[in-house]
Amino acid sequence: xxxxxxxxxxxxxxxxxxxxxxxxxxxxxxxxxxxxxxxxxxxxxxxxxxxxxxxxxxxxxxxxxxxxxxxxxxxxxxxxxxxxxxxxxxxxxxxxxxxxxxxxxxxxxxxxxxxxxxxxxxxxxxxxxxxxxxxxxxxxxxxxxxxxxxxxxxxxxxxxxxxxxxxxxxxxxxxxxxxxxxxxxxxxxxxxxxxxxxxxxxxxxxxxxxxxxxxxxxxxxxxxxxxxxxxxxxxxxxxxxxxxxxxxxxxxxxxxxxxxxxxxxxxxxxxxxxxxxxxxxxxxxxxxxxxxxxxxxxxxxxxxxxxxxxxxxxxxxxxxxxxxxxxxxxxxxxxxxxxxxxxxxxxxxxxxxxxxxxxxxxxxxxxxxxxxxxxx
Numbered sequence: 001x002x003x004x005x006x007x008x009x010x011x012x013x014x015x016x017x018x019x020x021x022x023x024x025x026x027x028x029x030x031x032x033x034x035x036x037x038x039x040x041x042x043x044x045x046x047x048x049x050x051x052x053x054x055x056x057x058x059x060x061x062x063x064x065x066x067x068x069x070x071x072x073x074x075x076x077x078x079x080x081x082x083x084x085x086x087x088x089x090x091x092x093x094x095x096x097x098x099x100x101x102x103x104x105x106x107x108x109x110x111x112x113x114x115x116x117x118x119x120x121x122x123x124x125x126x127x128x129x130x131x132x133x134x135x136x137x138x139x140x141x142x143x144x145x146x147x148x149x150x151x152x153x154x155x156x157x158x159x160x161x162x163x164x165x166x167x168x169x170x171x172x173x174x175x176x177x178x179x180x181x182x183x184x185x186x187x188x189x190x191x192x193x194x195x196x197x198x199x200x201x202x203x204x205x206x207x208x209x210x211x212x213x214x215x216x217x218x219x220x221x222x223x224x225x226x227x228x229x230x231x232x233x234x235x236x237x238x239x240x241x242x243x244x245x246x247x248x249x250x251x252x253x254x255x256x257x258x259x260x261x262x263x264x265x266x267x268x269x270x271x272x273x274x275x276x277x278x279x280x281x282x283x284x285x286x287x288x289x290x291x292x293x294x295x296x297x298x299x300x301x302x303x304x305x306x307x308x309x310x311x312x313x314x315x316x317x318x319x320x321x322x323x324x325x326x327x328x329x330x331x332x333x334x335x336x337x338x339x340x341x342x343x344x345x346x347x348x349x350x351x352x353x354x355x356x357x358x359x360x361x362x363x364x365x366x367x368x369x370x371x372x373x374x375x376x
Contacts, residue, residue: 006240007154007157007158007161007240008154009084010047010084010085010154012084012085012087012088014085014152014154015045015046015047015084015085015088016085016088018044018045019045019046019062019068019088019089022034022045022062022144022147023062023063023064025144025147026062026064026115026143026144027064029115029143029144030113031113031114031115031138031143032063032064032108032109032112032113032114033061033062033063033064033108033109033112033114033115034060034061034062034063034114034115034116034140034144035059035060035061035062035108035114035115035116035117035120035128035137036059036060036061036062036116036117037057037058037059037060037116037117037119037120037121037124038050038053038058038119039117039118039119040148040312040313040314040317041117041140041147041148042058042060042117043241043313044148044313045060045062045068045085046060046068046070046083046085046086046088046089047083047084047085047086048060048070048079048080048083048085048086049083050076050079050080051079054073055121055123056073056076056100057071057073057094057100057101057104057124057127058070058071058072058073058076058080059071059104059107059124060089061104061107061108063107063108063109063112066107067089067090068088068089068090069089069090069091069092069107070086070089070090070091070092071092071093071094071100071103071104071107072091072092072093072094073093073094073095073100074093074094074095074096077091077093092107099131100127101124101127101128101130101131102131104128104131105128105131105132108128108132108135109135110132110134110135111134111135112132112135112136113135113136113137113138114135114136114137114138115137115138115139115140115143115144116137116138116139116140117139117140118139118140118141125137141318145318145319145327146318146319146327146333148312148313148317149310149312149317149318149319149330149332149333149334150330150331150332150333151312151332151333151334151356152332155242155312155334156332156334156356158239158240158241158242159242159243159244159311159312159334159354159356159365160365161198161239161240161242162199162236162238162239162240162242162243162244163244163246163354163365163366163367164365164367165194165197165198165199165239165244166194166197166235166236166244166245166246166366167246167366167367167368168193168197169190169193169194169197169235170233170246170248170368171368172193173186173189173190173193173233174250174373174375176189176375177376178209178225178229178231178250178252178375178376179225179226179227179229179252179253179376180224180225180226181224181225182220182221182222182223182224182225183207183208183209183212183220183221183222183223183225184207184220184221184222186207186220186225186231186233187205187206187207187220187235188205190202190205190207190233190235191205191235194235194236194237194244197239198239198240199237199238199239199244200237200238200239200240201237201238202235202237203236203237203238203243203315204219204234204235204236204237204245204315205220205234205235206218206219206220206232206233206234206235206247207220207225207231207232207233208220208231208232208234208348209223209225209226209229209230209231209232209252210223210225210226210229210230210231210346210347211344211345211346211347212348213230213231213232213249213342213347213348213349213350214302214342214343214344214345214346214347214348215342215348216304216305216340216342216348216350218232225252226252227252227253228252228253229251229252229347230249230250230251230252230255230259230347230348230349230372231249231250231251231252231375232247232249232340232348232349232350233247233248233249233250234246234247234338234350234352235247236315237315238315241313242312242313243311243312243313243314243315244311244315244354245311245315245336245352245354246352246353246354246366246368247338247340247350247351247352248351248352248368248370248373249263249266249348249349249350249351249372250372250373250374250375251372251373251374251375252374252375252376253374253376254374255372255374259347259349259372260372262299262341262343262347262349263349263372265293265294265297265299265341266294266339266340266341266349266350266351267351267370267371268293269289269290269291269293269294269339270290270337270338270339270351270352270353270370271370272289272290272292272293273286273287273289273290273307273308273321273337273339274337274353274355274362274364275361275362276289277329277337277355277357277361277362278329278357278360278361278362279328279329279330279331279357279359280328280329281328281329282325282326282327282328282329283319283320283321283322283325283326283327283328283329284321284322284323284324284325284326286307286308286321286329286337287306287307287308287321287322287323287325288323290303290307290337290339291303291307291339293339294339294341299341302341302342302343302344303339303340303341304340304342305338305340306320306321306322307321307322307337307338307339308320308321308335308336308337308338308352309321309335309336310333310334310335311334311335311336311354312334319333319335321335321336321337329357330357331357331358331359332356332357333356333357334354334355334356334357334365335354335355335356335357336352336353336354336355337352337353337355338350338351338352338353339351349372351370352366353365353366354366
């Protein structure tokens, strides 16, 4: 297996620029600032990931006119101070016996309107509302849904590395035995290979054989894979903090003419969607392009899921390539393109690449062959 390489760490400047951009974006949306609690937003902003989730209030406060301030429980200050972006924030603490919400209130405008992390515990939001009853809040999903969507060159390099590792996993899984084994056994192979190629976290290892491949939400189960099965493989996780995700469809033994034809329709839909990516195109348009290819071939009713989703610090995040999403693509956005056809009770096909939008079009981060591989 390819040895894992450690990328260059993000710098103080990287984190400072992210937080400054977040403040500008918040102001443009009429917000007084942002309140960021533990989760991917906090990691992206300042590199801090608490070692344990004790339920005690940890809050990054970003407002115009003040530098970033991070409020943490006193025992956790050493860990916070060791975070890679700690030099870009002012760390304050609250101690045992203190009211953490009173401490947070001193950092906020009494009548402010704030964007708040989606994963904020209800007890913390209620505590802030009690301490400052005139404040109002909006979840970041609605206030700034594309906050982390446009990646910089360092983030794109990590995403490319994660995609390359997933590609290596696919190349290796083609050599394992499929026929006579349970889906869960092949899924375990995928998980082992992902970790062997540098993934610290495995988020999903879908193995959908035969009729199970028609279910876009199927997880690897105990069905025994048989000769003649079409098998959907969809897997990914986190490498160096950034996500991978890819899907290919293989066949145990020689596929039928119909199976080849359906696979070719999905391949053409994926290619058409890829070619439609460019700045200024609405996210929903990529979904429409892929669906048109499938519908024109007579399989529109069997296209059962959205065409794609953002990929970054998590394997599923904005933007979403789905009807009704009118936001435009911009350079640096990174997302999956994964059309599929599922014929209930029979078989399914899905092909997924992670791609990034550039100033001139799209670039694939996954590079494995799109043809239907034959496995044993």
